[in-house]
Amino acid sequence: MIVGPGKVPVSERLALARLAREAALDSHEVASLDPRPSSAATTSGGERVEGVASLAAPGGAYELTLYVIARPVSLHRLGEQLRQRVRRSAEAHGLGEELGAVNVVVTDVVGEEGGR
Amino acid sequence: MVGLRALSRLVTFVLLAALALAGAAVAVCSLGSEGTLSLPWLADQLQLPAAREEVRDFLHTLETPGPIALGAAAAGLAAMAAGVLLLIGALWPRRQRLAVLERGESGTLGATRRALSRAAASLVDGVHGISARRVRLRPRRRGVGARLDLRATRPETLPGDEAKRRAGRALEPLSTSFALRPHVRTRAASRVM
Numbered sequence: 001m002i003v004g005p006g007k008v009p010v011s012e013r014l015a016l017a018r019l020a021r022e023a024a025l026d027s028h029e030v031a032s033l034d035p036r037p038s039s040a041a042t043t044s045g046g047e048r049v050e051g052v053a054s055l056a057a058p059g060g061a062y063e064l065t066l067y068v069i070a071r072p073v074s075l076h077r078l079g080e081q082l083r084q085r086v087r088r089s090a091e092a093h094g095l096g097e098e099l100g101a102v103n104v105v106v107t108d109v110v111g112e113e114g115g116r
Numbered sequence: 117m118v119g120l121r122a123l124s125r126l127v128t129f130v131l132l133a134a135l136a137l138a139g140a141a142v143a144v145c146s147l148g149s150e151g152t153l154s155l156p157w158l159a160d161q162l163q164l165p166a167a168r169e170e171v172r173d174f175l176h177t178l179e180t181p182g183p184i185a186l187g188a189a190a191a192g193l194a195a196m197a198a199g200v201l202l203l204i205g206a207l208w209p210r211r212q213r214l215a216v217l218e219r220g221e222s223g224t225l226g227a228t229r230r231a232l233s234r235a236a237a238s239l240v241d242g243v244h245g246i247s248a249r250r251v252r253l254r255p256r257r258r259g260v261g262a263r264l265d266l267r268a269t270r271p272e273t274l275p276g277d278e279a280k281r282r283a284g285r286a287l288e289p290l291s292t293s294f295a296l297r298p299h300v301r302t303r304a305a306s307r308v309m
Contacts, residue, residue, distance in 0.1 A: 063223075070231070072238050075217060076293040079225035101223035105214065109234040 010045060012098045013062050017042035017049040019093060020064050020102070023085040024051070029073045030082070033066065034107040040067040061100030069108045079104045117208060124205030215255035215262040217294040229253040232290070236264055236298075239286045245271045246283055246302070261295025269305040276302050 010018075024030050033051025035041060042054040057063040064086065070078055083102045090099040141158060148154040159165065177184050215232055218225040227235075233251040240248040248268045255262040264287070270279035279302040284291075287298045 072235065074289060074293070075225065075227060075235065079218065079223075083222055101221070103223040104225050106225075106227040106231045108228065109231045109238070 010047070012095060013054045013056070014042055014044040014047060014049065015093070016062050016064060016090060016095055016099060017052040017054040019089045019095070020052045020054075020066055020086045021049050023089045024066050024068060024082055027078075027081060027085060029071055029078045031069045031071050031110045034069050035067075036107065037067060040065070057100040059100070061098055063100040063103070065103040065105060067105050067107050069110055070106050072109055072111065075106055078106070117205070120201060120205035121208070124202045127202055128206065213255075215253060215294075215296075216260045219260055229255065232262070232264070232296075236266060236287060236290055239289065240266060240268055240283050243282050243286045245274055246279055246286075247305070261297070264290070264296050264298045266298060266300045268300065268302045270302045272304040276304075 021033060024033060033040075035050035039053055040051055042049045042052055051067050053065040053067075054062050055065075066082060066086075068078075068082070082104050086102050087096065087099060090096050142155070145153050145155050145158040148157070151157065174184075178188050179185075213228055214226045215229065216224055216226050229252075232253050236253075237248040237251050240246055246268050248266060250265075250267040252265040253262050254265070266283065266287070268279070268283055270276065280300045283300045283302065284298055287296075287300075290296050291298050
C-alpha cells in the first residue's frame, strides 16, 4: 500500500503524480511546474498535485504529462532527463509497472534567475 | 483570422442569448390561449400587427422590379457573405498552441509557441551583433515540427547573408533536434543619432 506523509493511503495515480513533480523540481533544468493549464493537475482524495496530469492509459498504466517552465537548456535533453528521473523514482517506489508514457510540455522558458 | 473568430464568438453569444430569451417568452405565452400570457397577447406586446401594416407597402415594392428590389438583393447577398465569413471564423481549425517536437513510445515532448519563441530568441541573441526582433512559430496542424519565422536586426557592417547564416547556425540546436524549419530575415539596425 502506498501511503502519504500522514500515513494515509493514496491512489497510485496520485502517488505517481507526486513522484513526478518531485523528480521534475529536483532537476536544475526545470525552473518550476506550470499549473496554469486547467488540466495540468492531478486531484485525488482532496489532494491536488499541480503541474502534473496523470491519466489512466490502456493496459492499466498511468500516462503522465508534466507542464514545466524550463531554464534555457536543450529541450531534447530536458525531455530525456525528466523521463529518466520520473521512471527511476517510480521504480524506486515500486510503481514502475504502473507508469506508462511520460509526456513533457514546456510551457515557458525563463532565465537562469527564474525561481521555482 | 483571430479577429474573425472573436467576432463570430461574440455574434454567436448575442444571437444565442436573444434566441433563448425569445424562446422562453414564446414558451411562457404558449401556456395561455387567450388574455394575458397568450401568443396573440405577445404579438400585441411586440406590436406585430402594426409592424405588418407598416411594412406591407414596402414588401409590395420589393416584389416589383426596381431600384429598391436591387438594393434588397444586394443587402441579401451581403448578409449571405457575412454569414459565410462568420461560419469560417467559427469552423476554421485553430492552429495548435503546442508544437510537438518528439513523439515516441516513451512519451511526447511538446512546447508552447511562447516557450519555443523565447528559446529561439535567446539562441539568436547570443550571436554577436544580431538581435531577434520578432519570432513567430507556426506548429504543423498534424504531426511533428513547426515553421519558425524570425526577424532580426544586424549591424550595418554585417552583410545580410552573413547575418542570416549566423542566425541559422545559432538556431541549429532547435532546428536539427526537432523538425523546425527556420526562416530568418534580417535588416540593418538604424543608427542612433
